[in-house]
Amino acid sequence: METRKIRIGSRDSKLAVIQSELIMEMIRQAHPELELELITMKTTGDLILDRSLDKIGGKGLFVKELDQALRDGRIDLAVHSLKDMPMEIPKDLPLLAFSKREDPRDVLVLPKNSSELHKGKPIGSSSARRTLQLNRLFRDNPTAGIRGNVLTRLAKLDNGDYGALVLAFAGLKRLNLEERVSKIFDSAEMIPAAGQGILAVQGRAGKDYAYLDCVNDKKAEIEALTERVFVTALDGGCSSPIAAFAQLEGDRLRLTGLYYHEETARTITGEISGCRNDAEALGRTLAMQLKTEV
Numbered sequence: 616m617e618t619r620k621i622r623i624g625s626r627d628s629k630l631a632v633i634q635s636e637l638i639m640e641m642i643r644q645a646h647p648e649l650e651l652e653l654i655t656m657k658t659t660g661d662l663i664l665d666r667s668l669d670k671i672g673g674k675g676l677f678v679k680e681l682d683q684a685l686r687d688g689r690i691d692l693a694v695h696s697l698k699d700m701p702m703e704i705p706k707d708l709p710l711l712a713f714s715k716r717e718d719p720r721d722v723l724v725l726p727k728n729s730s731e732l733h734k735g736k737p738i739g740s741s742s743a744r745r746t747l748q749l750n751r752l753f754r755d756n757p758t759a760g761i762r763g764n765v766l767t768r769l770a771k772l773d774n775g776d777y778g779a780l781v782l783a784f785a786g787l788k789r790l791n792l793e794e795r796v797s798k799i800f801d802s803a804e805m806i807p808a809a810g811q812g813i814l815a816v817q818g819r820a821g822k823d824y825a826y827l828d829c830v831n832d833k834k835a836e837i838e839a840l841t842e843r844v845f846v847t848a849l850d851g852g853c854s855s856p857i858a859a860f861a862q863l864e865g866d867r868l869r870l871t872g873l874y875y876h877e878e879t880a881r882t883i884t885g886e887i888s889g890c891r892n893d894a895e896a897l898g899r900t901l902a903m904q905l906k907t908e909v
């Protein structure tokens with residue numbers, strides 16, 4: 616029998632490759648009969664580094680090239696950080712599996728050889744969500760945008776351009792850079808982004824992906840669904856700050872959300888909880904509650 620070969624597409628950043636290899640290892644363990652090949656590519660989001668993501672078209676820029684490779688049949692799967700995926704997933708390229716969630720919290724990172732945050736120095740943030748919450752937490756420090764992959768951002772931090780940086784704990788853990796963490800934010804003071812810490816595996820509609828059962832984590836899937844329904848119900852675009860954090864414990868599902876209302880310049884937060892079977896209803900209901908609070 617000829618061995619079946621699965622080609623897995625990934626962005627070419629170090630973190631993306633490590634993440635794809637994590638997924639490949641899961642498939643390999645459960646299905647030693649499959650041959651796996653990693654195919655990396657640069658995305659528009661990796662190439663344009665001098666402008667903020669909101670200005671050049673948002674999250675879709677990290678997935679466009681991989682979407683095309685899937686459609687062309689150059690790859691069979693794509694592995695993404697769920698956080699970087701647009702809310703609208705094309706019908707022909709469904710998300711097939713969600714990995715067990717890595718720690719979803721954000722962390723503060725100081726420059727090498729620095730033991731405390733210097734007053735007045737900017738804190739680097741790559742998202743409106745982080746910037747908004749930083750402004751409430753650190754009155755004595757301005758924020759400044761920062762682009763590039765995690766290692767590029769850390770290099771900029773160590774160059775002395777910033778007093779600190781906010782990054783996802785998940786990314787630093789996977790890069791084996793946990794020792795760079797100087798503070799872990801509580802998920803209530805710095806509410807994470809929808810999907811943070813979860814990897815999503817995408818494929819082509821109509822193909823047999825039974826072998827991905829070994830990757831999917833039901834808890835991560837439900838949390839991801841809840842958070843993404845909430846963001847979708849609140850938002851059209853991707854530039855207004857929104858945070859969404861769902862936690863499933865047993866049968867209880869709790870969702871914390873934050874959004875910034877541009878016209879009134881108000882930041883609104885709220886929480887809802889219910890049953891695990893009501894993920895979508897909880898997401899939509901909290902979105903409606905926050906909207907009517909304005």
Ligand SMILES: NCc1[nH]cc(CCC(=O)O)c1CC(=O)O
Nearest residue numbers: 696698782783785786811812813
């Ligand atoms: N936008 C980049 C990005 N996309 C996913 C992660 C972290 C890993 C994850 O959330 O699974 C990061 C880095 C960061 O925000 O610090």
